[in-house]
Amino acid sequence: MTVVGVLALQGDFEAHAAALARLGVDARPVRTAAEVRASDGLVLPGGESTTMWKLMEGTGVAEAIVDVARRGDPVFATCAGVILASRRIEGPSRDGLGLLAATAVRNAYGRQLDSAVVSLTDLDRDALGAAPLEAVFIRAPKLADLGPNVEVLARRDGEPVLVREGNLVAATFHPELAADPRVAALAFAAHPALR
Ligand code: GLN
Numbered sequence: 001m002t003v004v005g006v007l008a009l010q011g012d013f014e015a016h017a018a019a020l021a022r023l024g025v026d027a028r029p030v031r032t033a034a035e036v037r038a039s040d041g042l043v044l045p046g047g048e049s050t051t052m053w054k055l056m057e058g059t060g061v062a063e064a065i066v067d068v069a070r071r072g073d074p075v076f077a078t079c080a081g082v083i084l085a086s087r088r089i090e091g092p093s094r095d096g097l098g099l100l101a102a103t104a105v106r107n108a109y110g111r112q113l114d115s116a117v118v119s120l121t122d123l124d125r126d127a128l129g130a131a132p133l134e135a136v137f138i139r140a141p142k143l144a145d146l147g148p149n150v151e152v153l154a155r156r157d158g159e160p161v162l163v164r165e166g167n168l169v170a171a172t173f174h175p176e177l178a179a180d181p182r183v184a185a186l187a188f189a190a191h192p193a194l195r
Contacts, residue, residue, distance in 0.1 A: 002040050002191075003038075003040050004027045005029075005035060005041070005042050006020070006027050006028065007036070007043060007044050007052075007061075007065070007081070008030060008031050009051075010047045010051045010052050011045045011047015011048065011052065012174070012176065012177070013029055013047075015045075015176040015177055016043045016045050019176040019184060020043070020184060022181070023185065023193060024193035025191055027043070031061075032059070032061065033061050033063065036061055037064045037068060039073070041068075041073050041075070041187075042065060042068050042069075042075045043076045044078070044080075044085055045078060045081050045176070046080045046174050047080045049080040049083040049084055049089075052080060053084070062097060065099075066098070066099065069167065069168060072167050074167050074191075075099060075167060075187075076170075076187035077170040077171070078171045078174055078175065078176060079138065079139075079141070079171070079173065079174055082170040082171065083096065083104040085099040085170055086099075086102050086143070087100065087102060087147075088102075088104070088145070089104050089106065090104070090105045091106035091107060091108070099168050100170050101150055102144065102150060102163070102170075103143070103144045104141040105144055106141050107141070108140070108141055108142035109137070109142070114139050117136050118134075118135050118156055119132040119133070119135075120132060120135050120156060122154060122155040122158070123154050124151070124154065127153045127164075133162075133183070135171075135174075136174040137156075137161075137173045140172045143160050146160065147165070149165055151163060151164045153186070161173055162183065164186070169183070169186055
């Protein structure tokens with residue numbers, strides 16, 4: 001794996017590109033189906049998933065993302081990106097790309113809690129180690145109906161917020177907005193700069 005494509009239709013793709021650059025990973029913005037397919041790994045960033053769906057309509061980008069995931073290249077999804085990647089979406093209901101066997105319930109934390117910086121301590125220690133993980137939640141979805149192959153790597157109040165299914169790592173929060181590189185390093189563990 002060499003070049004990671006960061007889906008740059010909308011949202012915080014620049015923060016992802018900067019965070020990966022700090023890790024020594026060559027990350028480039030991708031906007032077309034051809035650019036997506038030419039990537040060795042993909043980031044589906046946070047932002048507004050409804051806008052992302054609109055911008056992808058009729059472009060072949062959604063199909064290209066599915067192709068990259070199916071061929072086994074790493075995909076790292078955060079927040080709105082997790083909503084895109086999920087099999088089902090609620091709020092409103094629709095199908096997602098089906099890369100993650102889960103239902104993403106949009107904006108599920110309610111007004112008081114919808115954005116927060118939380119220190120996650122309920123972590124899979126094999127994957128992440130023991131140190132608490134600072135997690136920035138911004139109008140985050142919740143994940144429900146997890147399939148049998150979905151590993152939960154971190155929980156907030158008992159609910160899954162960081163999961164892995166094969167080559168996909170999905171965080172309902174924003175690791176790209178925190179200094180801690182552990183989540184991105186997990187997503188792109190096969191990258192020469194992170195091995
Ligand atoms: N609430 C947004 C959505 O439903 C996601 C928020 C985010 O990516 N920070 O698409």
